[in-house]
Amino acid sequence: MKRISLYIMSLLALSFTACTEDFNVDVAQPQSWEQDPAAAGMTFATAEVAGVDLGAVATDLVTVLSFTAPAVAEGAEVTGYDVVLDGKKTLSMNATGQVSAEELQAIVTDFYGKRPTARTMSGVASVLVAKDGQVFRVKAPAKNIIVTPKAPFIDTEYYMIGSMTNWVGDDPGKLIKFGHSGKDVYVDSKFSIMMEVAEGDKFKIIPKSSVDELKAGTIGSVWDKPALGSTVADAVLEGQLTTDNGKDILLANAGWVRITLDMMDSSYIIEELGDISPYMYVAGNHQGWNPATAPAVFASDFITYKGFVSLDGGFKFTSERNWDGTNYGSGGEGILSATGGDLSKVAGFYLLEANMSDMKWKATAITTMGLIGSATEGGWDTSTPMTFDAATVTYTVTATLTDGEFKFRANDGWDINLGGSLNGLTFGGDNIAASAGTYLITLDLSKADAFKATVVAK
Numbered sequence: 001m002k003r004i005s006l007y008i009m010s011l012l013a014l015s016f017t018a019c020t021e022d023f024n025v026d027v028a029q030p031q032s033w034e035q036d037p038a039a040a041g042m043t044f045a046t047a048e049v050a051g052v053d054l055g056a057v058a059t060d061l062v063t064v065l066s067f068t069a070p071a072v073a074e075g076a077e078v079t080g081y082d083v084v085l086d087g088k089k090t091l092s093m094n095a096t097g098q099v100s101a102e103e104l105q106a107i108v109t110d111f112y113g114k115r116p117t118a119r120t121m122s123g124v125a126s127v128l129v130a131k132d133g134q135v136f137r138v139k140a141p142a143k144n145i146i147v148t149p150k151a152p153f154i155d156t157e158y159y160m161i162g163s164m165t166n167w168v169g170d171d172p173g174k175l176i177k178f179g180h181s182g183k184d185v186y187v188d189s190k191f192s193i194m195m196e197v198a199e200g201d202k203f204k205i206i207p208k209s210s211v212d213e214l215k216a217g218t219i220g221s222v223w224d225k226p227a228l229g230s231t232v233a234d235a236v237l238e239g240q241l242t243t244d245n246g247k248d249i250l251l252a253n254a255g256w257v258r259i260t261l262d263m264m265d266s267s268y269i270i271e272e273l274g275d276i277s278p279y280m281y282v283a284g285n286h287q288g289w290n291p292a293t294a295p296a297v298f299a300s301d302f303i304t305y306k307g308f309v310s311l312d313g314g315f316k317f318t319s320e321r322n323w324d325g326t327n328y329g330s331g332g333e334g335i336l337s338a339t340g341g342d343l344s345k346v347a348g349f350y351l352l353e354a355n356m357s358d359m360k361w362k363a364t365a366i367t368t369m370g371l372i373g374s375a376t377e378g379g380w381d382t383s384t385p386m387t388f389d390a391a392t393v394t395y396t397v398t399a400t401l402t403d404g405e406f407k408f409r410a411n412d413g414w415d416i417n418l419g420g421s422l423n424g425l426t427f428g429g430d431n432i433a434a435s436a437g438t439y440l441i442t443l444d445l446s447k448a449d450a451f452k453a454t455v456v457a458k
């Protein structure tokens with residue numbers, strides 16, 4: 001064993017000797033070497049500066065740190081500066097502590113999102129010093145760099161006022177609310193509405209802040225505050241919004257339209273959908289075969305219609321509030337046909353779906369509805385059951401919640417679950433934030449285009 005060990009040590013010694021030969025003559029030197037400041041004989045220190053509000057910056061460069069160029073030894077020179085933010089991203093910096101405003105905006109929004117809130121990042125600055133063909137990096141101690149990203153103010157809700165509301169500005173109940181996903185408005189800045197309009201209809205847009213002031217009585221009309229209008233008076237399908245003498249937004253043609261606002265860049269898009277309706281009506285034995293009073297199913301894409309309906313035997317889908325349009329019945333098991341007989345389901349409450357692309361339909365019986373989530377007693381494993389009222393198409397429960405999140409789900413499974421905004425629940429939507437307390441929680445499924453919930457403290 002001793003002789004083998006000595007042999008191995010001899011081989012290792014030879015290998016270490018061989019490695020002193022330079023096999024990297026033609027390989028480029030690395031950009032910089034980490035160097036102990038004491039070993040380099042120099043130090044580098046920075047000082048914090050006032051926070052940077054990128055929304056108020058009109059220049060290409062902004063100051064993030066203050067420092068004095070360090071003294072260097074003879075034969076050495078400073079070749080540059082940089083700063084590492086939160087240990088993740090590196091920005092080039094000039095000799096006065098300035099970085100690119102555009103690059104800083106990209107980094108802070110990547111880290112924290114677009115909401116214009118002051119964000120505190122850790123900044124580790126370095127000076128790069130060249131000497132004897134090598135570049136050494138001398139780091140300064142970490143300092144706070146406070147940055148507010150550039151972004152417009154975006155309200156959480158927007159409303160339509162116009163010829164379709166008789167331009168009434170003193171009654172918030174007359175305003176038509178735009179839909180939203182319920183996500184942070186700086187993550188999803190788009191608000192949309194789908195509606196049937198007349199030729200020549202006009203409208204403007206009212207932010208939630210004005211509606212809140214009207215409800216509080218601090219203003220007598222939403223017109224007391226600036227409304228959002230178009231920068232042009234013509235009927236255009238795409239345009240920019242402004243509060244500076246904004247013009248009425250003109251709808252040139254009658255029919256269904258989808259209007260989308262993007263408040264990040266203050267723009268709007270109008271999609272003319274013509275005579276195609278986002279609704280179909282479920283007339284049948286459950287309500288006396290009267291399309292005029294039938295519950296509706298809804299399709300935001302005009303293809304996949306969904307809604308919760310109480311059925312009791314035969315029924316059909318109707319395209320209009322009468323029998324004069326196209327009426328869809330059975331074309332076989334799970335198939336729709338415009339010439340088919342009645343569809344049928346035993347008495348019960350269902351999620352009803354009709355796909356007009358492949359002409360298929362299905363009805364899923366809803367046997368239970370419950371709360372689920374970290375805020376509920378059963379956590380994410382066990383639903384808290386709710387009580388159904390068929391007359392109002394609502395579920396209710398009085399529940400004690402903890403700080404956390406919850407959703408609504410059917411049949412103690414995840415195939416059918418609702419989340420997102422309480423005023424606009426969607427299938428598979430985001431978890432809903434909850435604060436500790438006891439609440440009466442109501443889930444309203446009566447309108448297929450606007451599932452809603454209320455959470456009222458007890």
